[in-house]
Amino acid sequence: MENREISKAVITRLPRYYRYLGELLESGVERISSNELSTRMKVTASQIRQDLNNFGGFGQQGYGYNVKYLYTEIGKILGIDRQHNLIIIGAGNLGQAIANYANFEKRGFIIKGMFDINPRLIGLVVRGIEIRGVDDLEQFIKDNDVQMAALTIPKTKAPEIADRLVNAGIKAIWNFAHVDLNVPDDVVVENVHLSESLMRLSYRVCSMQDRKKEEERKARGES
Amino acid sequence: MENREISKAVITRLPRYYRYLGELLESGVERISSNELSTRMKVTASQIRQDLNNFGGFGQQGYGYNVKYLYTEIGKILGIDRQHNLIIIGAGNLGQAIANYANFEKRGFIIKGMFDINPRLIGLVVRGIEIRGVDDLEQFIKDNDVQMAALTIPKTKAPEIADRLVNAGIKAIWNFAHVDLNVPDDVVVENVHLSESLMRLSYRVCSMQDRKKEEERKARGES
Structure with a gap:
């Protein structure tokens, strides 16, 4: 496992998988299909399969993922099993x-x-x-x-x-x-960087507002 | 400006440009070339030119970027000029x-x-x-x-x-x-999500340690 190169994008997503799997565990869910996980996480099922295939053999066709096993393995990859x-x-x-x-x-x-x-x-x-x-x-x-x-x-x-x-x-x-x-x-x-995060929020809400105004302007027939 | 579509990746980088430009302004720098900015920000100069070209005409060949203008314009894009x-x-x-x-x-x-x-x-x-x-x-x-x-x-x-x-x-x-x-x-x-950020740190430091151990093992001639 240690020798396998995992892309940065996948690593960035692993903590979120870990969180969802932890919540599933807490609510007593033992197995989950990529489709169910997809609905919960609002990520496509194919993305999930692709991401989790990086770690080999967690999922079985028609059987789903073993939640506890996957949770534990992702924990190991993230180094959470160490102090x-x-x-x-x-x-x-x-x-x-x-x-x-x-x-x-x-x-x-x-x-x-x-x-x-x-x-x-x-x-x-x-x-x-x-x-x-x-x-x-x-x-x-x-x-x-x-x-x-x-x-x-x-x-x-x-x-x-x-x-x-x-x-x-x-x-x-x-x-x-x-x-x-x-x-x-x-x-x-x-x-x-909290202030960078706040600026991204500001950007997104402003461009949403601008888009809305633009649409309203068009609806009023102004060019 | 409002109608232009800017990629998500560029938006994510804008707050960092904004921070560096703000620091330059504070220290009285009026103009900066993409090469100088590249050295400071540890981003390639071509990346900087590509990112800033999204906003059109900020930089002039052989003359550099006007720091204050760029700072103000990026601020507007990020919506920081509004309350x-x-x-x-x-x-x-x-x-x-x-x-x-x-x-x-x-x-x-x-x-x-x-x-x-x-x-x-x-x-x-x-x-x-x-x-x-x-x-x-x-x-x-x-x-x-x-x-x-x-x-x-x-x-x-x-x-x-x-x-x-x-x-x-x-x-x-x-x-x-x-x-x-x-x-x-x-x-x-x-x-x-702070705990996801901490897990990414944990992943990175663990894979660094594992890589080091692996190298030491190889250096000792173990397979």
């Missing part, structure tokens, strides 16, 4: 929102520590995790075998902290700071 | 993080109200915005000419609230709840 030790840099609202999201832990993401530079936050405890200053960041990463860091700090501070994280051995950065980070090839960065 | 009245449903950490993000307001996203069902939050004030109960949600949307809603509530409550929002005239939902919403065709939804 990931995580720290959160930035203990503001966003950092605390992440710390409070219990589901992450269920999926193997263990929050080992939280850090901030704001003296008013240092020493506070969020969901059993004490907020620390960044002075002992490197030591903490070593002592707690941390590989992942969520970066929920302003963009001005992010590049400097990212450098420190990388030097201390962090291999994965979940970056919420609104800046692109420069990291070595063996470090992965997943960006969550 | 968007926004409410936030869910005043927990994530909702408060959004309310506290001052940059949104600078880009025309005006937060008119915050709502929650938790009685301990109702009545509190975040950045000058009072948290309200959801009882008067529909009336508030009408009174304040709200078109957009950020949904930062648990997935169990999200579909019901989304229905109420749509019935009250909301045209755009920024959905942080971990569920796909069913909305009519004239309502747009932009999803931010």
Whole structure:
């Protein structure tokens, strides 16, 4: 499995399959056909078959997919069967929102520590995790075998902290700071740029409005 | 401009161009060539030319792009030159993080109200915005000419609230709840599924590790 190359587009869709399969499991569904899954997920059945064929032999003709098996296998591919030790840099609202999201832990993401530079936050405890200053960041990463860091700090501070994280051995950065980070090839960065997401929403609602106005104008016989 | 069809892939990239152009503007850069922009953004120059050609005539051969003009035009395309009245449903950490993000307001996203069902939050004030109960949600949307809603509530409550929002005239939902919403065709939804993003990070760091192990195994002469 590890040697198989899976396209980026498929990988992007896997977490969504994982979510739907998890919901099916919770509601006691054992088998599902690509057609049923297609209706639920609003993806074509052929897309589903194509995507899931990447992992070979999950589905059987006329029999459907074994939900639990597929859920488990996709979980393995996504690395959710392993434990990931995580720290959160930035203990503001966003950092605390992440710390409070219990589901992450269920999926193997263990929050080992939280850090901030704001003296008013240092020493506070969020969901059993004490907020620390960044002075002992490197030591903490070593002592707690941390590989992942969520970066929920302003963009001005992010590049400097990212450098420190990388030097201390962090291999994965979940970056919420609104800046692109420069990291070595063996470090992965997943960006969550909220304002870019909001702009895409704005674009879509505006072009919808413009299209509507245009249609109304045409309906009134104006050119 | 409004009639031109721009591909989804280009739209997805526009907010990033907008961010880089904004940073250039702030640092006083008036013109930039596609080659320079390419180096900064780590995108090929031909990709940049192709993307920006969609909007016609921004760049001039041997002269570069006018940063301010391009910034303004992309802003218009993204609808950032208009005012968007926004409410936030869910005043927990994530909702408060959004309310506290001052940059949104600078880009025309005006937060008119915050709502929650938790009685301990109702009545509190975040950045000058009072948290309200959801009882008067529909009336508030009408009174304040709200078109957009950020949904930062648990997935169990999200579909019901989304229905109420749509019935009250909301045209755009920024959905942080971990569920796909069913909305009519004239309502747009932009999803931010944080746990899916974290799983993509997990996948990428795991496949990096596996690849490394494989290489080490080969280097040791094992097959």
